[in-house]
Amino acid sequence: MSTNFIEPTEDWLRPQRFAPLTVVPLMPNFGARIEGIDLTADLDAPTRAALREAWLRFGVIFFANQPKLTPDHQLEVAAIFGTPDFGSHLVEKAGPQVDHIIIDENRPPQTNLWHSDNTTLPEPSMGTMIQIQDGPAVGGNTAWACTRKAYNCLSDRMKAYVDDLVAVHYWDTRGHKGASYLQAWDEATYFDKIRKYPPKENPVVLTHPITGTKAIYVNETYTRYICGLHNYESQAILQFLYSWIRMPEFFLYHHWKANDVAVWDNLSMQHYALADYQAFRLNQRVTFMAEA
Numbered sequence: 001m002s003t004n005f006i007e008p009t010e011d012w013l014r015p016q017r018f019a020p021l022t023v024v025p026l027m028p029n030f031g032a033r034i035e036g037i038d039l040t041a042d043l044d045a046p047t048r049a050a051l052r053e054a055w056l057r058f059g060v061i062f063f064a065n066q067p068k069l070t071p072d073h074q075l076e077v078a079a080i081f082g083t084p085d086f087g088s089h090l091v092e093k094a095g096p097q098v099d100h101i102i103i104d105e106n107r108p109p110q111t112n113l114w115h116s117d118n119t120t121l122p123e124p125s126m127g128t129m130i131q132i133q134d135g136p137a138v139g140g141n142t143a144w145a146c147t148r149k150a151y152n153c154l155s156d157r158m159k160a161y162v163d164d165l166v167a168v169h170y171w172d173t174r175g176h177k178g179a180s181y182l183q184a185w186d187e188a189t190y191f192d193k194i195r196k197y198p199p200k201e202n203p204v205v206l207t208h209p210i211t212g213t214k215a216i217y218v219n220e221t222y223t224r225y226i227c228g229l230h231n232y233e234s235q236a237i238l239q240f241l242y243s244w245i246r247m248p249e250f251f252l253y254h255h256w257k258a259n260d261v262a263v264w265d266n267l268s269m270q271h272y273a274l275a276d277y278q279a280f281r282l283n284q285r286v287t288f289m290a291e292a
C-alpha cells in the first residue's frame with residue numbers, strides 16, 4: 001500500500017530547458033518563479049517562447065518586482081501565452097478586456113473555493129493571468145493545486161475508473177442573491193444568464209490539448225454531478241477527488257507582494273484565494289485561450 005505522492009522527475013522541467021529564462025522550480029514537477037524579467041519590456045521571440053513553455057510545463061509561474069500593469073499592458077503580456085478571451089460571463093463585455101476584482105468592506109472575500117476559471121463556459125478559459133496591485137500586508141494568499149500531478153499519483157485502478165467519466169458543471173452555485181457578485185443583477189439579467197449559459201459537460205479527466213498530459217478536471221465550486229452514476233456514487237467519487245486534490249503535496253501558496261504577477265494553466269491547476277483578511281485588495285485579471 002502506497003502512502004506517498006512521489007512522481008518521477010520530469011526531464012522537460014529541467015530549468016536549463018527554459019533558457020534564456022532564469023527559472024526557479026517551487027515544487028516537485030510544478031510551480032516556478034521566473035527571475036530577472038520585466039514583463040513590460042520588449043521581449044524577443046526566444047524569451048516569449050520560453051515563457052509560454054514554462055507556463056504550460058510548470059502549470060503556474062510567478063513574477064516579482066513588476067511595474068504596475070495598465071490594462072493594455074496586461075492584455076499585451078497575456079498575448080505571450082495565448083489570446084485574451086471574454087472571461088467570465090458575470091460581466092458582459094464588448095471584447096477581450098481585463099477584469100478588476102476588488103475586495104473592500106462592501107465586498108468581503110467570497111473567494112475561498114477550489115476551482116478552475118470559467119469551467120462552465122462553452123469554451124472554458126485555458127489560462128489566467130493576474131496582478132495583485134494592492135492588498136493586505138499579511139493574509140490574502142492564493143493556493144494552487146496541481147491537478148495533473150494529482151491525477152498521476154492516483155493508483156492505476158482508480159485512474160481506470162475515472163478516466164472516461166463525464167461531469168456536469170454549472171455556474172449558478174448559490175442562486176440569485178446568494179453571492180455578492182450576483183446581487184447587482186436584476187431578475188431579468190439573472191434569467192437571461194440562465195438561458196444563455198446552460199450546464200456544461202466536461203471530462204472528469206481532461207487530456208491537455210497542447211501538452212497531452214492528463215489532469216483531474218472536476219472542482220468543488222462548479223461540478224454538480226458525474227453522468228451515469230447513482231447520485232450517492234457521484235457524490236462519493238467527487239468528494240474523494242476533491243479531498244485528493246487538496247493533499248498538501250499537490251499545492252503551493254503564494255504570499256503576494258504588490259504587483260506580483262501569476263500566470264496559470266486552468267487545465268492542469270486549480271486555485272483558491274484565501275479569505276482571511278479584511279482589507280482593500282485589487283486583482284487585475286485577464287483570462288485567455290491558447291492553441292498548440
Ligand SMILES: [Fe+2]
Nearest residue numbers: 115116117271
Ligand atoms: Fe478564479
